Amino acid sequence: GESVGLHLPTLSVQEGDNSIINCAYSNSASDYFIWYKQESGKGPQFIIDIRSNMDKRQGQRVTVLLNKTVKHLSLQIAATQPGDSAVYFCAESEDQKLVFGQGTRLTINP
Amino acid sequence: GAVVSQHPSRVICKSGTSVKIECRSLDFQATTMFWYRQFPKQSLMLMATSNEGSKATYEQGVEKDKFLINHASLTLSTLTVTSAHPEDSSFYICSAQAGGPSSEQYFGPGTRLTVT
Numbered sequence: 001g002e003s004v005g006l007h008l009p010t011l012s013v014q015e016g017d018n019s020i021i022n023c024a025y026s027n028s029a030s031d032y033f034i035w036y037k038q039e040s041g042k043g044p045q046f047i048i049d050i051r052s053n054m055d056k057r058q059g060q061r062v063t064v065l066l067n068k069t070v071k072h073l074s075l076q077i078a079a080t081q082p083g084d085s086a087v088y089f090c091a092e093s094e095d096q097k098l099v100f101g102q103g104t105r106l107t108i109n110p
Numbered sequence: 111g112a113v114v115s116q117h118p119s120r121v122i123c124k125s126g127t128s129v130k131i132e133c134r135s136l137d138f139q140a141t142t143m144f145w146y147r148q149f150p151k152q153s154l155m156l157m158a159t160s161n162e163g164s165k166a167t168y169e170q171g172v173e174k175d176k177f178l179i180n181h182a183s184l185t186l187s188t189l190t191v192t193s194a195h196p197e198d199s200s201f202y203i204c205s206a207q208a209g210g211p212s213s214e215q216y217f218g219p220g221t222r223l224t225v226t
Contacts, residue, residue: 032212043114043203043217044154089153097144098205098215100153 012107019080021104023073023090032093035064035075037086038103044089047075080108113137114206116218124226128192131221133204139184140206144215145177148201160187194225 013019025033031052036044050057050064050073057064063076073090085108090101113136123129133143142161146154158179160166166179178190187206191198201222205215 036217041201041220041222043116043205043220045217046214049214093212096212097156097159098154100155103153 009102010105010107012109013080014109015082016079019077019084019106021075021077021088021090021106023075023101025071025073025090025092025101027092027094028068028071030092030094033064033066033073034091034093034098035062035073036089036091036100037084038089039086047088077106080106082108082110084108112208112214112216114140114204114216114218116202116204116221118221119219120222120224122224122226123194125195126193128190129194129223131189131191131202131204131223133187133189133206133218135185135206135208135216138206138208138216140187140208141184142207143181143187144205144207145179145187145189146203146205148203148220150201154203157189191223194223196225199223199225 034049035047037047038044048059048062048064050066055066061078065074087103087105089103091098115134117132121129144159145157147157148154156169157172158166158168160179160181162181162184168174181187201220203220204218207213207215
């Protein structure tokens with residue numbers, strides 16, 4: 001079946017810098033995407049979502065970009081803080097179910 | 111709002127025994143609940159979709175007789191791992207959905223199962 005994947009399994013950034021986490025998807029029919037944050041030993045936490053009729057959506061310190069031409073999704077986190085350290089997953093809504101990507105571990109260096 | 115709880119948060123059981131995990135939507139009614147499994151350093155994999163009052167729909171490769179799902183009310187779904195084996199040790203996460211198929215899923219905190 002089609003899947004959602006990530007380019008980078010780990011990402012390390014300095015505190016205060018911006019970070020970008022990428023995700024590639026293969027189902028061109030997908031119309032809804034979500035980014036989740038998962039801290040160790042906890043369930044996923046919703047960060048931001050975007051529908052296919054948009055190419056950008058902003059939240060508090062986070063921005064999601066969607067490029068349907070190349071089937072690419074990214075999450076930008078501005079001014080990273082120690083609390084941003086976690087694993088980030090993109091997910092694609094497919095047939096009323098969520099298909100999760102592999103995940104990227106984001107580490108914030110002091 | 112939209113809080114989902116799971117109980118227990120951690121459980122250790124012996125091989126061959128069964129263990130039940132509860133998933134509750136605390137402040138909303140969940141027409142649909144989902145069960146996921148997550149092995150260490152891996153992503154979440156959907157196991158089954160559960161609609162209140164009907165049989166669960168299992169994903170390919172998930173044994174319905176081993177992972178029994180009951181969704182008897184709009185606020186409670188249970189997952190029973192029967193005859194557990196060490197390879198069933200995993201992080202089990204549920205989510206609950208209040209609205210239609212495209213509405214947001216609210217995730218529980220997960221249950222860490224260790225089978226010895």
